[in-house]
Amino acid sequence: MSGTHDDHAHHHREPESILSLRVRALESLLVEKKLVASEAVDRIVGAYEQDIGPHNGAKVVARAWVDPGYRERLLADGTAAIEELGFGGVDLQVVENIPGVHNLVVCTLCSCYPHALIGLPPVWYKSFEYRSRAVREPRVVLREFGVDLPESTEIRIWDSSAELRYLVLPERPAGTERLSEAELATLVTRDSMIGVAVVQPPTAAAR
Amino acid sequence: MEPAPNREIADMAGAAALPRKNGELVFDEAWQGRIFGMTVAMSHEACFEWREFQAQLIAEIAHAEREGESTSYYERWLHAFEQLLADKGLLDSGALVERTRDFENGRRDDVF
Numbered sequence: 001m002s003g004t005h006d007d008h009a010h011h012h013r014e015p016e017s018i019l020s021l022r023v024r025a026l027e028s029l030l031v032e033k034k035l036v037a038s039e040a041v042d043r044i045v046g047a048y049e050q051d052i053g054p055h056n057g058a059k060v061v062a063r064a065w066v067d068p069g070y071r072e073r074l075l076a077d078g079t080a081a082i083e084e085l086g087f088g089g090v091d092l093q094v095v096e097n098i099p100g101v102h103n104l105v106v107c108t109l110c111s112c113y114p115h116a117l118i119g120l121p122p123v124w125y126k127s128f129e130y131r132s133r134a135v136r137e138p139r140v141v142l143r144e145f146g147v148d149l150p151e152s153t154e155i156r157i158w159d160s161s162a163e164l165r166y167l168v169l170p171e172r173p174a175g176t177e178r179l180s181e182a183e184l185a186t187l188v189t190r191d192s193m194i195g196v197a198v199v200q201p202p203t204a205a206a207r
Numbered sequence: 208m209e210p211a212p213n214r215e216i217a218d219m220a221g222a223a224a225l226p227r228k229n230g231e232l233v234f235d236e237a238w239q240g241r242i243f244g245m246t247v248a249m250s251h252e253a254c255f256e257w258r259e260f261q262a263q264l265i266a267e268i269a270h271a272e273r274e275g276e277s278t279s280y281y282e283r284w285l286h287a288f289e290q291l292l293a294d295k296g297l298l299d300s301g302a303l304v305e306r307t308r309d310f311e312n313g314r315r316d317d318v319f
Contacts, residue, residue, distance in 0.1 A: 018311075019282060023238040025306035026289070026298075027245060028317050035254060035297060041244035044251075048212050048232050048243070 056087050057117035057167060058188035062181045064094075065172045071096075078167065082117065090116050095158055096169040097195075102149055104142065104195035105158045105166045106134040112160035114167055118190050125194065135159070145196040168193050173201040215257050216247060222268045223261055226280050239281040246288050255291060263287040 030036040060082055064071040074081035078092035092114060095103040107113065111126040124130050133141050138155045142148075149155065158166040170192040176184060179202070191197035219225060225243075226233045234240040250257045267287040271278050278286075292298035309315040 016310075017236070017238075018307075019285065020236065020238040021310045022303070022307045023242050023285065024317070025303055025310050025315075026285075027241055028310075028315065029298065029302060029306055030245060030249075033297070035252070036245050036248050040248045040251070041241060044247045045234075045240040045244040048217070048247070049234070049240070 054118040054188065054190035054193060055185075056085075057114070057190070057193045058185040060085060060087070060094075060117060060167070061169055061188045061193065062185035064169055065184055066181045071169075074169070087116055090114050091164050092117070092167055093158075093164055094167050094169050095156065097171045097198075099171075100152065101154050101156060102142070102147075102195065103156050103158060103166075103168045104134060104138050105160060105168060106131060107160040108132070108135060109161070112162055112165060114165040117167055118193050122190070142196065145191070147196065147198060168195040170195075170197075170199045173199050175201045213247075213257070216250075219261060221265075222272075223264050234281075235279075239284075242281060242285050242288060246284070254297065255295060260287065260291055263291045 027036065027038065027041070031038055060074065063085065064074050070081065070084070073084070074094050075096055078094040079088070079090070081094070082088060082090075082092055095105075097103055107125075108131050111121050113121040113125065115121075130141070135157055138157055139149065142155070160166055170188065172184070173187065176187070179187075183202075187199050187202060189197055189199065192199045217225065232243075234243065246260060249255065250260060264284060264287040267283045267290070268280075271283050289298060289300070289303070293300055306315070
């Protein structure tokens with residue numbers, strides 16, 4: 001993100017830390033020697049901040065929440081629907097959480113995961129414990145993640161493979177009717193797209 | 208288009224692993240992003256191999272932990288980066304001290 005460092009240079013802000021000054025001095029020297037271009041640094045920071053992480057998946061979810069037609073296409077053919085938004089490289093099935101049905105994604109054999117949409121798998125996703133227990137006792141595992149489902153809620157387990165990855169379409173939280181698609185996307189967490197969390201409404205402090 | 212993140216960098220394991228929150232990279236302050244970006248940029252330009260930097264970073268972290276220093280991850284990264292550049296003859300540490308002073312007392316104020 002190119003804008004994040006701009007407020008550095010203004011004089012009216014609080015004193016800059018010595019580390020920040022040193023890094024600026026370093027960049028200044030390396031740019032002078034033509035060893036580094038500041039634009040390249042901007043691009044790299046932006047790419048790593050945005051491309052690795054759940055941003056892409058969050059955009060898909062938010063679009064499905066605001067656009068019923070897109071939601072239908074996404075559930076019918078996930079692979080084609082994410083290509084509409086410019087994401088791809090993965091055969092994807094999207095599974096929707098609805099009242100009474102909760103979906104949970106696991107890869108029992110290894111750690112297949114829709115990287116293109118939600119970044120890198122967390123350590124626990126790759127652990128033997130999660131891979132075995134998610135299937136055997138999903139309700140207990142979910143409770144450990146802080147998701148306490150009523151006994152009447154059916155839990156569906158989706159076992160990913162190298163050929164087919166799964167993404168959970170979480171339920172849109174109540175009280176978000178006035179939020180824009182972009183604002184909705186910021187609510188969607190990685191864990192909610194794996195199925196080990198539900199999407200929380202924005203807190204008063206964040207609004 | 209943006210350069211695609213390199214898995215060799217993104218997936219560093221153990222003590223060298225990049226700080227993340229909810230899977231995303233975390234830069235608590237802007238300078239942390241700048242030093243990260245400069246390091247990746249120079250490895251793209253083949254000033255050094257990524258694994259050379261990674262080895263330096265691991266050594267720096269081990270050193271800091273041995274000495275019981277409470278420095279942050281990216282502060283250690285900065286030390287490792289400076290050391291690697293010095294070893295490669297790409298950075299004069301005296302010039303860096305002087306340039307830092309120039310920024311500190313306002314003689315310079317380049318915008319990055």
